[in-house]
Amino acid sequence: MTGDERSVGELLLDADFQARTLLLDVVGDDTPALLRTWGEVVQSAGELWAGLPQLSSSPADGATMQQLETMARGMHRHQLARNWPGPGELDQRLRGIAENFVRAAELVDGRDRARDTWPPAVRADVDAVKMRVMHTLYVAAHGVGVAVHQHIQDTEDRFGSKPSLNNRAVARGRDAAAQLEVFEQLAGAHVGTGFAKVMRGEHRHAVGADRLYQAMATWDVQAHRSIAAAPTATHLHLVARTQAFLSAATAHIMDAAVRTQQLDTDSFRHQLRPALESTHTSWNLVARRCEQIADRRDRPDVTLVRAAGELRAAITEVGYDKTAWARPSTIASRVDLDATVATLHQGIAAAVEAAVMTRDALNDRRMTGSARGIADWQHEYLDAAAANCMRAPIASWVDAGDIAHGRQVPLSRAVRAALEDLAEAVTDDSRRTMASASGIRQTVTMATAPAAPIRYKAPTPWAQPVRPQRGHTP
Amino acid sequence: MRTPEVLHVDTDETITAIARLLREAAQQAWKRADREGPDSPWHGLGLGIVVVAAQATEFVPADVDPVEPVPPQGDIGRLVCAADDLALDLPVDGTLPGISELIVALTDLRRELTQ
Numbered sequence: 001m002t003g004d005e006r007s008v009g010e011l012l013l014d015a016d017f018q019a020r021t022l023l024l025d026v027v028g029d030d031t032p033a034l035l036r037t038w039g040e041v042v043q044s045a046g047e048l049w050a051g052l053p054q055l056s057s058s059p060a061d062g063a064t065m066q067q068l069e070t071m072a073r074g075m076h077r078h079q080l081a082r083n084w085p086g087p088g089e090l091d092q093r094l095r096g097i098a099e100n101f102v103r104a105a106e107l108v109d110g111r112d113r114a115r116d117t118w119p120p121a122v123r124a125d126v127d128a129v130k131m132r133v134m135h136t137l138y139v140a141a142h143g144v145g146v147a148v149h150q151h152i153q154d155t156e157d158r159f160g161s162k163p164s165l166n167n168r169a170v171a172r173g174r175d176a177a178a179q180l181e182v183f184e185q186l187a188g189a190h191v192g193t194g195f196a197k198v199m200r201g202e203h204r205h206a207v208g209a210d211r212l213y214q215a216m217a218t219w220d221v222q223a224h225r226s227i228a229a230a231p232t233a234t235h236l237h238l239v240a241r242t243q244a245f246l247s248a249a250t251a252h253i254m255d256a257a258v259r260t261q262q263l264d265t266d267s268f269r270h271q272l273r274p275a276l277e278s279t280h281t282s283w284n285l286v287a288r289r290c291e292q293i294a295d296r297r298d299r300p301d302v303t304l305v306r307a308a309g310e311l312r313a314a315i316t317e318v319g320y321d322k323t324a325w326a327r328p329s330t331i332a333s334r335v336d337l338d339a340t341v342a343t344l345h346q347g348i349a350a351a352v353e354a355a356v357m358t359r360d361a362l363n364d365r366r367m368t369g370s371a372r373g374i375a376d377w378q379h380e381y382l383d384a385a386a387a388n389c390m391r392a393p394i395a396s397w398v399d400a401g402d403i404a405h406g407r408q409v410p411l412s413r414a415v416r417a418a419l420e421d422l423a424e425a426v427t428d429d430s431r432r433t434m435a436s437a438s439g440i441r442q443t444v445t446m447a448t449a450p451a452a453p454i455r456y457k458a459p460t461p462w463a464q465p466v467r468p469q470r471g472h473t474p
Numbered sequence: 475m476r477t478p479e480v481l482h483v484d485t486d487e488t489i490t491a492i493a494r495l496l497r498e499a500a501q502q503a504w505k506r507a508d509r510e511g512p513d514s515p516w517h518g519l520g521l522g523i524v525v526v527a528a529q530a531t532e533f534v535p536a537d538v539d540p541v542e543p544v545p546p547q548g549d550i551g552r553l554v555c556a557a558d559d560l561a562l563d564l565p566v567d568g569t570l571p572g573i574s575e576l577i578v579a580l581t582d583l584r585r586e587l588t589q
Contacts, residue, residue: 016566017562020562020577020581023578023581023582023585024558024581024584024588025586026585048535056493073550127567127568128565128567128568129569131566131567132566132567135566137578138574138578139574139577139581142578146582146585188574188575191566191568191571191573191574192572192573192574201491205583223528228524238528240526241504241520241521242521244517245518245520247512247518248513248514248517249516249518251512252513277512277514280512280517281512282540284508288504296539296540296541296542297536297537297538297539297540299528299531299532300528300531302528302529302532305525305529308521308524308525309522309525309526309579312521312522312525315518316518316522319518320515320518322586322589323515323586323587323589324515325513326513338541367500392480444577
């Protein structure tokens with residue numbers, strides 16, 4: 001390290017940058033080297049932390065670092081006992097971070113660590129240094145965790161999930177992933193007291209159907225809570241987008257079950273899949289309009305955001321392969337499809353409740369809309385009507401002054417009627433999907449349940465966009 | 475031991491720019507998903523972007539529009555990468571509690587889109 005003229009702050013900035021780069025570039029094959037080097041990173045961070053002034057008034061001081069060091073030592077012992085990943089190369093990126101911590105510790109060594117007379121600016125700077133160390137550990141732990149999960153997935157894809165000498169990395173990797181998860185949670189709790197507080201205790205990672213089940217249950221509860229507390233277009237937008245994604249994912253994962261002969265093929269292809277696609281499109285239309293009329297300055301409930309993120313993560317873990325849908329055989333190799341299909345059935349039933357809740361919220365008199373968004377909506381409608389040679393009422397849905405000032409306005413009758421129509425469509429489609437799904441469930445032995453009747457009410461014309469058309473299959 | 479202030483950036487402006495980039499990336503993702511239909515993987519990716527955008531919006535000052543001006547980039551990957559690049563300027567010194575989760579989520583998103 002001779003010749004390194006960087007200050008403590010520069011060393012830590014570089015360590016932070018390297019941690020972010022690691023998270024960005026990490027792949028499953030890096031796992032053994034990362035796990036071998038991880039203990040060194042935490043140990044060097046602990047030594048640096050111990051060398052920093054101990055300021056009793058500092059909120060950053062505490063036992064967290066000691067806990068993290070203990071956990072890293074425990075991980076190391078566990079790996080030695082199980083002889084995995086065993087001896088081999090170290091990860092140079094993590095070593096770079098560790099070296100920066102060591103060099104920083106050398107620079108701060110010898111200072112008067114217990115002095116009570118540090119000026120406020122120095123105290124604040126020490127706090128900032130500690131926060132950056134913890135942030136670096138948090139990001140790096142997440143990066144190592146990502147690699148371990150990928151390694152587990154790669155090993156399962158290559159050797160299957162049955163225990164064997166070749167895939168011992170699966171069970172051992174899961175142990176390491178669980179330990180890193182706790183580490184990340186602890187470091188995360190230290191670096192964040194706002195969003196992290198919401199995440200704390202919820203950050204769990206079960207595999208496959210268990211995680212999906214938990215994520216769907218949490219989502220269901222949180223969607224109801226958030227909309228009951230604030231029936232805003234912002235919340236409805238997030239709910240509708242998430243439900244639309246859930247419908248698409250349900251169709252895709254169930255398709256994998258069908259292809260592996262676990263469901264009745266005809267019932268799925270002719271009833272459930274079209275119903276799911278129609279529900280997906282209905283939710284998307286609701287989402288689009290809610291986004292259009294949402295107050296831009298409105299912030300969604302962070303707990304709802306978190307629940308949507310976890311549901312998406314649980315689904316992509318099962319159904320995605322990088323940025324594309326995974327092949328049916330890949331999905332079948334990842335999860336117990338029986339259990340997953342049962343979970344998705346519950347999701348289909350819960351979607352009916354979500355649709356009814358959305359309809360009620362759209363009918364709520366407290367709902368307002370952005371004047372500009374409503375005007376954009378009307379323009380779209382008028383353009384579509386002109387393109388299709390339709391007659392359309394030309395009276396403006398909103399006042400020009402409200403548009404000019406970007407106000408939120410109560411919803412007019414025309415807008416309410418259109419939203420009600422969208423909500424009815426999503427409710428009907430969700431019910432039809434549930435009926436089709438229960439038919440599928442009963443017809444592993446070929447009996448099919450009748451689909452719910454398609455609604456007879458003609459839709460409000462301006463509820464429908466020109467494209468995409470609603471996805472009723474021919 | 476003084477932490478260097480390498481860049482003198484306005485944190486509010488930076489986080490607002492990140493939120494706008496992500497909102498626009500989400501818009502592009504939805505458009506692409508709508509074009510491709512229910513089978514499009516962009517529904518999931520779009521939801522992922524929206525979730526991170528919502529996290530970023532939490533940090534945007536209440537009186538600032540997190541949508542406009544709309545960034546000029548038209549490519550989803552570039553929008554997310556630009557947001558992630560800006561996140562390097564965000565302070566992680568405890569002045570923005572919860573920012574680390576946003577940084578990790580953003581980097582995860584970039585990795586997902588660029589892998």
